[in-house]
Each structure stands twice: as structure tokens, then as C-alpha cells.
Amino acid sequence: MNAVPANRIITLLSAIVLVISGFQTIAQAQNPIEDAIQQLNSDAVRGYLQPMVTSVGADLNSGVFHSAEITDGISLKLELIAMGTLIGDAEKMYSVTAPSPFNQTPVQSATIFGNQGTIVHGPVPGIDYQFQNGQLKLSIVPLAVPQVTVGNFFGTQAVIRYVPIPEVNNFPKSTFFGIGVRHSISRYLPGVPVDLAGSVFYQKISIGDLMEEKTMSIGGQASKSFSLLTLYGGLQLESSTMTLDYTYKGYGAVGQPHIHMDIDGENNVRATLGLGLNLIILHVSGDVNFGNVTVVSGAVAFGI
Amino acid sequence: MNRFLGALLIVAAGLAVFHGCDLLTDFPIILNGSVEPGALRVDLNTPLPIQYQTSSSVDLSQVKNAATSDVDSVRFYNLTVRIDSNSTPNSTISGSIIVDGDTLVTMNNMKTSVFSSERSIFSTSITGWQYHVAGVETLIGALRNSRTVTLTTTLNSLTQPIHCTIHIKVYGQLFVANK
Secondary structure (H helix, E strand, C coil): CCCCCHHHHHHHHHHHHHHHHHHHHHHCCCCHHHHHHHCCCHHHHHHHHHHHHHHHHHHHCCCCCCCCCCCCCCEEEEEEEEEEEECCHHHCEEEECCCCCCCCCCEEEECCCCCCCCEEECCCCCCEEECCCCCECCCEEEEEEEEEEEEEECCEEEEEEEEEECCECCECCEEEEEEEEEEECHHHCCCCCCEEEEEEEEEEEEECCCEEEEEEEEEEEEEEEECCEEEEEEEEEEEEEEEEEEECCCCCCCCCCEEEEEEECCCCEEEEEEEEEEECCEEEEEEEEECCCEEEEEEEEEEC | CHHHHHHHHHHHHHHHHHCCCCCECCCCEEEEEEECCCCEEEEECCCCCCEEEEEEEEEHHHHHHHCCCCEEEEEEEEEEEEEECCCCCCCEEEEEEEECCEEEEEEEEEEHHHHHCCEECCCCCCCCEEECHHHHHHHHHHHHCCCEEEEEEEEECCCCCEEEEEEEEEEEEEEECCC
């Protein structure tokens, strides 16, 4: 068995911490992303952050399966899954209105992934209002998670994701947890030439008490093996919701107004197409997912 | 298939370099800063004076207090007036707000209740309320240079008692370098 180099595992786990750190920066510490968000009222922050909520949710809802075959017998796999949502031009702009007394006609301005914020001219030369600039230069939003798949009992297997991060240096205690169930449909349709399965999966990332994102997915999968190769695909309904809590410090803020709001991800349906390579206890796979956004993912798994 | 594999390689490469990579754009963070000269309490009973005037110094550099790191530039974008603790909401006021000798805004026969919510000097929906370019330009320059200005509030043509507190607030956008 070829072990994954330790430094590679560390890099991938670092990616998990870094993404969760990204959430943490929004939730608490003094940092550019948090500063940028605190200037936005509830209407503007929704548009500004929407692409990030959608992309992170789409990432989390990826990589749950790499085959629809769930044959009864002992099965245990430890997986490392990497995924990335592609950021296109549509994710870089949103519609927003300047505060009164500036022109109330909505304009297109930069999201958190965009470029310079749009400038609206005021009634007097030299009086301008500029919307928040984009802060993240990403063409893809990456994420990596560890996953354990255990089964298969009566055509059923459990899928678990878990990353606990203890409180360290003012970084609040954070938890990433996911749990799901996959069940073989082929056992009821023995004449079908492909393997069929269905799944339900729930995940939650919590950063202290300040922010969390939850996802849920329900999907159907199909696959066909050809010697060492497995071709797989699926259709999935999914949802993601980020809950934000922050103090608004923008125009018109009186006192310390607190904003608490939920932002739903826009990726609700996806089609998956992937290819896997099975080398006894080493399994490598990759797939592309098409929905409101495009997500690519890859996985390395060890086990049977 | 080549683009698919390429995308997977991008994910792998992105993860490999993600940690420690500079993900932030070069665009500055834009913060909202503001400063108030302090509440102006007005208590005028009969017999009313011909004119009431009060002045206060405003250190415009305090607009930058909203930033926790160095501010590259400041841009003035609004000045607002709000009146609270007002026991004479139907009393009318006329007068002006002047900055360093230049008229910023004039008021003509306006009820004090109009300012129960924060009102911009640039608002065009308020009858009797007019900003003046000269004063605005003075404020733009003063904020850009972070200097102290004198705001003078004058009320004249008084016909009714006035008991209220006037709040004037100067707003600026702070451009903070992304580090």
C-alpha cells in the first residue's frame, strides 16, 4: 500500500483549517474580510457574500459518493476529499443601492470575489460614494475534508465527516461535522445493468457561537464498473444556509446595531459525473458537478 | 476530459499552495467613519432672542478612528442633522450651518420634527432645506486634510420657544490598505 506523504496530509488538513479560519475571520477577529462585512447593511451583505455562501455550500455537498455499488459485507474506508467551486464572472457582481441621498437606482457592484466597488456620484463634484471592494481573489473556492464510510449492512452504509478544532489563541472552538446514510437500490432491482443507490447527508460547520453553515443533500446515484475503473454519476437536491452575526458599523448605524441573518446558498440541484480507479485498498476518484455553480472534486480513499 | 483533469489538478494545486497563500485583493477596505461635534442643546423661551448662535470645533481627523490600521485616504460623502429630546416638535426654525465661514446648509421655516430622523444636507425631499456648494467644498478639503473646522449653527426669525438637542454628524469613507 502506498501511504500518502505526511506533508501532503498536513497540507490538506491545513486547507480545512484555513477555510474554517476564513469563517472565523468573518465571525470575530480584526481582519480585512470582517471589516469589509461590518460596513454592509443586511441587504448589501446578502448580495456581497452570496457567492461565498453558495460556493462553500456547494463544496460541502460534494464528494459524498464515488460509486453506487453497496454490496453487503464489511466495508470501511478512510477518505480524503478535496473539492473546489469555480468562480465565474456571475459570482463577482451583485445589484445594490447606495444609501440615501445618493441615487436610489440599483447598480452592479463587486461581491467579495469581485474587483473594485462601483462609485456613485453625488450631487456635488467631489462627493462620491463607493461600494465595498472585492476582497478575495479566487477563481476557485477549495475545501478538503476527511471522511469515513462504514457499512455495508443490508445494503446500507454510513458516511461521516468530522473535524474538531479546539480553542487556540482566541480562535474559538470550532467543529465541522457531517453524517449521512447511503442505501442500495440495486438490491430491489436486480435486473438493472448498473448499480443504483440513494443518499441523505447533513453537515454543519460551527465557529464558536458566532457563525455556522448547515447543508443538506438528498441524491440518487448510478455507477458501472469496468475492471479497475468505475464510471459514476448522480442527481442531487441540496441546500446550504449560513447564519451570520455581526455588528453593523456602516452608514446610519446608531449605537451598536446587531445583525443576525441567514443566507441561503443558491446551488439547489446538481448533476454529477465521475470516474474512479480501484486498486484493491487504494481508491482514487474525481468528478465534476454541474448546477448553479460548477464544482470539481477528487478523493483518495483507503479501505475495503 | 482534459479540462476535467485540468480542473482536478487546479484543485490539488490550489490546496497545495492554499495554505500561506495571499488570497486578498489589492483593493483597499472601505470603512465608514464619522465624527460629531457633540450635542447642541437649545433652550429658548420667550422673550425670544433675535438670533441664536452657537459654534463648536470639530476635529475631522477623528473620522479615522473607525479604522484600526493606517488610512490611505478619506473621502467626505455626507453630513446629517438629527434633533432629539425635542419638547417643541411643532416649533419652526430658520437659519444656517456654516463651516469655517462658508455656508453649508440653510433652513427656512422648518419644523424641528422634520429632523426626528437623521436627515442629509443633500436631501432634496425636504422643503426649506438647501445645501451650498461653497460650504461642501470647504468640508471636502478639510476632511481630506484631516484638520479641525468650526461649525456655527445660527437660528434666526424665532417666533416660538425651542427646546431640543441638535446632532450634527460628518461622514467619510476611509480607504484602508489591504495587508
